[in-house]
Amino acid sequence: MQRTFYLFALLSGLSFFYACQDDDMPEPPVTTKGDLEDIPYEPEPYDLQVPPGFPPLEIPQDNPLTVDGIELGRFLFYDPILSSDSTQSCSSCHLPVGSFTDNLPTSPGVLGIHGKRSAMSLLNAAFFTNGLFWDGRSTTLEAQALLPVEDPVEMNNTWEVVIERLQAHAEYPAMFRRAFGILDSDEISRELAAKAIAQFERIMVSTGQSKYDRRFLYLDPTVEFTDQEFRGFDMFFDVADSPLPDAQCFHCHNAPLFTTNGYFNNGLQEAATLDDFEDLGRGAVTGAKIDNGKFRAPTLRNIALTAPYMHDGRLQTLEEVIDFYNEGVHFADNLDENLVVPLGLSEQQKQDVIAFLHTLTDTSFVHNPMLSNPF
Amino acid sequence: MKRILFAILPLFLLVTSCDKDDQNGTVELHFLATYDGAPLVMLEPYDYTEGISILFQRFNFYLSDVALLKDGKETDVLDIDFVEFDGIDDANKAMAGVALPTWFEVPAGDYDGIRIGLGVPAGLNATQASDYPSTHPLGMVSHYWQDWNSYIFTMINAKIDTNADGLHDDGSVLYHCGSDEVYRSKTVNLPISVREGENSRITFTVDLKDLFKDGNGYLDVVAKPNTHNINDLAVANQVMDNFRDALIAQE
Numbered sequence: 001m002q003r004t005f006y007l008f009a010l011l012s013g014l015s016f017f018y019a020c021q022d023d024d025m026p027e028p029p030v031t032t033k034g035d036l037e038d039i040p041y042e043p044e045p046y047d048l049q050v051p052p053g054f055p056p057l058e059i060p061q062d063n064p065l066t067v068d069g070i071e072l073g074r075f076l077f078y079d080p081i082l083s084s085d086s087t088q089s090c091s092s093c094h095l096p097v098g099s100f101t102d103n104l105p106t107s108p109g110v111l112g113i114h115g116k117r118s119a120m121s122l123l124n125a126a127f128f129t130n131g132l133f134w135d136g137r138s139t140t141l142e143a144q145a146l147l148p149v150e151d152p153v154e155m156n157n158t159w160e161v162v163i164e165r166l167q168a169h170a171e172y173p174a175m176f177r178r179a180f181g182i183l184d185s186d187e188i189s190r191e192l193a194a195k196a197i198a199q200f201e202r203i204m205v206s207t208g209q210s211k212y213d214r215r216f217l218y219l220d221p222t223v224e225f226t227d228q229e230f231r232g233f234d235m236f237f238d239v240a241d242s243p244l245p246d247a248q249c250f251h252c253h254n255a256p257l258f259t260t261n262g263y264f265n266n267g268l269q270e271a272a273t274l275d276d277f278e279d280l281g282r283g284a285v286t287g288a289k290i291d292n293g294k295f296r297a298p299t300l301r302n303i304a305l306t307a308p309y310m311h312d313g314r315l316q317t318l319e320e321v322i323d324f325y326n327e328g329v330h331f332a333d334n335l336d337e338n339l340v341v342p343l344g345l346s347e348q349q350k351q352d353v354i355a356f357l358h359t360l361t362d363t364s365f366v367h368n369p370m371l372s373n374p375f
Numbered sequence: 376m377k378r379i380l381f382a383i384l385p386l387f388l389l390v391t392s393c394d395k396d397d398q399n400g401t402v403e404l405h406f407l408a409t410y411d412g413a414p415l416v417m418l419e420p421y422d423y424t425e426g427i428s429i430l431f432q433r434f435n436f437y438l439s440d441v442a443l444l445k446d447g448k449e450t451d452v453l454d455i456d457f458v459e460f461d462g463i464d465d466a467n468k469a470m471a472g473v474a475l476p477t478w479f480e481v482p483a484g485d486y487d488g489i490r491i492g493l494g495v496p497a498g499l500n501a502t503q504a505s506d507y508p509s510t511h512p513l514g515m516v517s518h519y520w521q522d523w524n525s526y527i528f529t530m531i532n533a534k535i536d537t538n539a540d541g542l543h544d545d546g547s548v549l550y551h552c553g554s555d556e557v558y559r560s561k562t563v564n565l566p567i568s569v570r571e572g573e574n575s576r577i578t579f580t581v582d583l584k585d586l587f588k589d590g591n592g593y594l595d596v597v598a599k600p601n602t603h604n605i606n607d608l609a610v611a612n613q614v615m616d617n618f619r620d621a622l623i624a625q626e
Contacts, residue, residue: 053505054505055504055505055506055507055508055509055514055516056507056508058508058509058510127509129509129510130509237521237522238522238603239522240522240523240603240604240605240606241604241606246603250521251517254516254517254519254521255516255521256505256516257516260515260516260517261509261516261517262517274418288462288464289464290417290418290462290464331542331544333418333430333534333543334418334432335534335544337432337433337532337533337534337547337548337549338532338547338549340534340543340544340545340546340547341546341547
């Protein structure tokens with residue numbers, strides 16, 4: 001009995017001692033080695049070339065462009081592993097041939113349900129500094145890349161499932177290691193996946209090889225605009241003292257990006273009051289009635305490749321677009337003030353504006369091997 | 376003895392550096408806009424001239440080269456910034472006005488005036504929007520007009536109702552004033568007291584209707600609905616003169 005008592009006392013003392021030690025001592029060093037540590041992490045900065053006259057690139061400090069980060073993003077962008085039934089990738093709605101649109105009015109998700117808005121071109125997304133999507137609900141490419149995975153009308157998946165798939169994948173853990181320096185597959189996260197996709201989207205920049213760019217940005221003397229293209233130019237930019245009418249384009253689609261990154265009611269939706277728009281657009285994000293019915297002005301670069309047009313893809317051709325602005329705009333109190341009076345363009349003038357828009361086509365961009373499907 | 380000196384020196388430096396900070400105060404620039412004396416609210420109809428109702432959608436301008444004045448000397452406050460009333464959609468917001476987010480640190484003291492520029496000074500106007508990041512006031516491509524080689528210094532956009540049907544769909548007023556010629560500077564004699572460690576708010580008030588003054592009446596916005604021709608700056612000059620004259624400053 002006495003022996004048992006001493007043993008109990010000793011054990012109690014030891015427990016107390018070790019409990020105190022736990023509080024005071026640092027954690028013991030982790031001896032478990034990460035499963036990716038043997039793979040070298042040697043990030044190589046990516047030097048993104050931007051045409052002259054473009055604004056400065058604004059790259060988040062916590063997500064610099066690297067060769068391996070972009071490559072990982074390219075694989076993730078084209079990989080249907082992100083969707084619930086592994087049938088859809090980002091590229092399902094953003095194909096290079098359509099300047100990273102799908103050329104559909106609206107896009108079907110994995111359940112066959114169509115979203116209510118058209119897939120926007122990703123051309124020059126790095127410069128979309130005033131919100132992404134038609135309504136600007138995401139402020140950064142990194143934040144934007146998180147949303148389609150869990151949207152029921154898009155990929156209808158969860159990030160938890162995606163991360164499990166990526167962690168168990170034969171190639172992706174090593175790619176995440178090379179891109180972000182993680183030590184273990186467990187560190188693969190939705191944030192890192194979104195960062196990689198954002199890096200890839202950020203390099204989708206104009207090549208500067210459109211006719212407009214070669215003529216006006218690179219001042220290439222061998223590139224001549226036709227008379228028709230110049231007439232379209234004059235109307236697009238409302239050149240002073242031109243006898244041609246103002247086509248009211250550049251107020252929302254100014255050079256060099258051919259978007260001002262602003263939100264406008266362009267008169268597409270008929271609404272009795274500002275509360276009655278079928279799609280509230282920007283107003284649903286800001287909560288301000290003044291913003292109801294407004295949508296982001298998309299870039300007009302590569303516009304000839306991105307039909308159909310408008311946020312709901314209701315207009316099939318550029319001719320329909322010009323006809324709409326010429327005579328089909330619906331009035332509302334917040335209708336963009338440049339569009340109140342019919343443009344009054346003649347048939348010839350409409351064709352002239354369209355001819356100018358074709359000078360913005362950059363086929364080198366859609367054929368850029370850095371942006372192509374790696375699978 | 377040396378030890379004592381070494382101990383006292385950091386304390387002395389700390390105290391003197393604190394003293395220097397305490398000698399400064401801050402200045403806040405605040406703006407109120409009205410129309411014919413009423414708070415200016417976007418998308419609200421206002422009477423313009425007989426038979427014309429006007430509904431504003433944008434009123435914004437560049438503010439530049441701001442300095443406090445004292446005995447003929449200038450204390451720089453601000454190089455360039457942008458003031459916009461475009462998002463003012465109710466009377467409460469209109470009465471609260473628009474304040475620049477930065478409070479500008481200046482030496483404490485009693486100043487006798489303030490100078491401001493309306494528009495973009497020639498040096499900066501020789502640059503263009505693509506020279507700046509989007510966060511810079513001069514980085515707004517919506518306010519750079521390539522054909523003019525100029526920023527749009529002041530933008531007033533409105534729609535008008537001329538047939539009294541309640542719809543402002545009879546025309547637009549697009550007064551976009553730019554180019555070096557329309558830059559205006561204004562000096563206001565105003566006692567401004569900046570106290571150590573305190574913020575002084577200087578409020579500028581402008582009545583937008585005053586910007587349309589034309590002699591004893593108002594500009595004919597039907598006949599002259601826009602200022603888009605860089606070679607015809609008569610209206611733009613008049614609007615900017617009116618703007619300079621209409622601006623009231625008070626502490």
